[in-house]
Amino acid sequence: MQSDSDIIVVGAGAAGIIAAWRAATLGAKVLLLEKTPRVGTKILISGGGKCNITHAGTVEDVLKGFRPNEARFIRPSVYKFPNTKILEMLTDRGLEVYTREDGRIFPVGQTSRDVVRILQTYLVDAGVDLRLEHSVKGITRDEAGRFSVTYSNPDGEDETTSAAAVIVCTGGSSYPNSGTTGDGWQWAKSLGHTIVKVRAALAPMYMQMKEGDAERSGIALRDCALKARFGGKELARWRGDLLFTHHGVSGPCVLGISREVAEKIQEGEVILQIDLEPDSSFEQVAERMLGLVSSAPRRLVSSVIEDLIPSRLVPALLEAAQVPADTLNGKLEKKARNRLVEVLKGWSLGPVRTVPLEKGEVVAGGISLDEVNPQTLESKVTPGLFLCGEVLDVAGAVGGYNLQAAFATGCVAGESAANLVA
Ligand SMILES: Cc1cc2nc3c(=O)[nH]c(=O)nc-3n(C[C@H](O)[C@H](O)[C@H](O)COP(=O)(O)OP(=O)(O)OC[C@H]3O[C@@H](n4cnc5c(N)ncnc54)[C@H](O)[C@@H]3O)c2cc1C
Structure with a gap:
């Protein structure tokens, strides 16, 4: 594949969709690579197919769904892209939502499919080059600071493309059938990151x-x-x-x-x-x-x-x-x-x-928060690499907190990457 993108986003889940959309609306040429045949594969199964989109309340209320160090890390992102922002994006395009007594926000009479369908329209409108069934196999960075991303295309052939910035949003490793098999951790490790031991969270026993x-x-x-x-x-x-x-x-x-x-x-x-x-x-x-x-x-x-x-x-x-x-x-x-x-x-x-880790809604552990700038989501060890969503060592409570964290960190990563390549 010819390299004509400024930014490569890996993983079209909650974080990747928002990251790609945000970067593209700021003028960057964005290539979004997704392993599975659809976007938002995990959003589709979220909330039992109903999608608990986010949690109601102020930013500080939302941050209470996370451990203190995780809340501190995502605080700048959630202030920049709070629950009201994702709800505005969805309701502007026809989704009706309601808030349950416990603060969980769901679509009214609609499903996670409607949420994903609307999010996909944002990708199309922003001109994101979305490639489904493109499974990334490795990411390297040359001495000049440019990234090479190798992936297999739908025909099973390996191809390589390059860009000035890469955003990794490959999620965790629970529900591996939904495409999340912890791939991002291997690349992050090879690019100098520490991976905090991955364990089950929000799982049955x-x-x-x-x-x-x-x-x-x-x-x-x-x-x-x-x-x-x-x-x-x-x-x-x-x-x-x-x-x-x-x-x-x-x-x-x-x-x-x-x-x-x-x-x-x-x-x-x-x-x-x-x-x-x-x-x-x-x-x-x-x-x-x-x-x-x-x-x-x-x-x-x-x-x-x-x-x-x-x-x-x-x-x-x-x-x-x-x-x-x-x-x-x-x-x-x-x-x-x-x-x-x-x-x-x-x-x-x-x-x-x-x-059982694989049965959890999320995993705890992942890329160490100490090595990522919370204001920009850029790696402190590999400039030009951005990390957002569940691939980071962040795991919120049940209640829409995890999608909110993914949307918010995705937005900041997309914006920061776009500023870098501008
Ligand atoms: C059953 C279930 C129910 C849930 N319900 C809720 C809920 O109601 N509310 C809530 O807030 N949270 C819920 N969660 C958690 C929430 O879905 C996740 O925390 C959130 O989706 C994480 O977003 P993400 O973008 O970081 O990762 P994901 O949404 O998991 O997206 C990662 C994407 O990267 C892709 N990918 C992975 N490896 C590669 C590769 N090598 N190449 C290319 N692409 C790749 C994957 O296919 C995937 O599409 C639920 C999770 C599960 C499993």
Whole structure:
């Protein structure tokens, strides 16, 4: 391929689309190379196909979805390209959005497909040279500071092109079928960067399952508190819904603490505990339980518990509290009643087996933030190289934070690269 572009953007995900669009609107000739046959492959599967585009609130509210060092790093980008900007781009071209009570912003009656379709119109209007099914294999920089990018074209042939600036936005390495296989880290490493160990974040957890545990698969708990314990101490907790799966647990509160668990599990056993009555103290639950069993002495204890949790979970809960299933309320001793309350307030699911990285919505780790200028997203070790989106060591919470970080850092990288080549 003849080299006639100023900037090569690698990866047409959330960060790459915005980076390419921004650079092209500032007058740069932009070539956007994407491995898969479509743009926004990961946006398409985001939010269960509905796309939680961003999070509501001020910039500072949005930054609360990140660890302090990550928030500090992305702060200049999010101020430059806040949630209002991406929403404006989308709503200007027909997308209707709504904000959920928890601050998550979604399209109204539309899907992630509409989001991607609109973003693609921006690429077309800005004149970005988009090449799908172009998988980049390597990036090198010569002594004059010019980059050579080698890729395989749709016919499987290798070609090389060059440019004064390259923006790497190849994402992380979860959901590898969506095209994200951590390629950007290898090139960044070869260009002098440090890669912070990559771990799962926003991922389900696989538990050490006992016989019969898999039968709980599909049962959902609403608004419980999930706690992870390590070495007898609470490591993390999250309030929300939980889903039992074939291999363990998933759902918002599992995703919410998965990063902490993935980090600690390298060092030893992490135990999960569910508080099924998070709004009540132990004493309050004990008092309620006493009232319930005393008012119906001839009913089975199991029927009382059924009023509190999904009926399919009752046998497991009674077993955990060592209360025989045929116990009548009238025969329930105080000690056994207290054990039931203990289990309702802290039901142990046992040790976590693993937090599968490839099943996470994002990965933590990636290109070290110390080596990238947060004002421009330019590499501090390789001038002319720009890095944005999930390829960086940034991982936000569930709630639209990660797409927001990708859009915002993409915008700044595109703008800075365009200024460099102008
Ligand atoms: C199931 C799921 C649901 C999610 N839901 C949400 C949500 O609702 N809200 C939210 O904020 N976040 C969500 N996320 C996270 C969010 O999608 C990512 O954090 C975000 O897409 C990262 O943007 P990015 O541009 O950095 O990377 P990506 O969007 O992953 O884009 C990277 C692109 O680079 C391409 N690429 C990789 N290697 C090469 C190569 N060698 N050559 C050329 N191209 C290459 C890939 O094909 C891909 O298109 C979800 C993630 C998953 C997996």
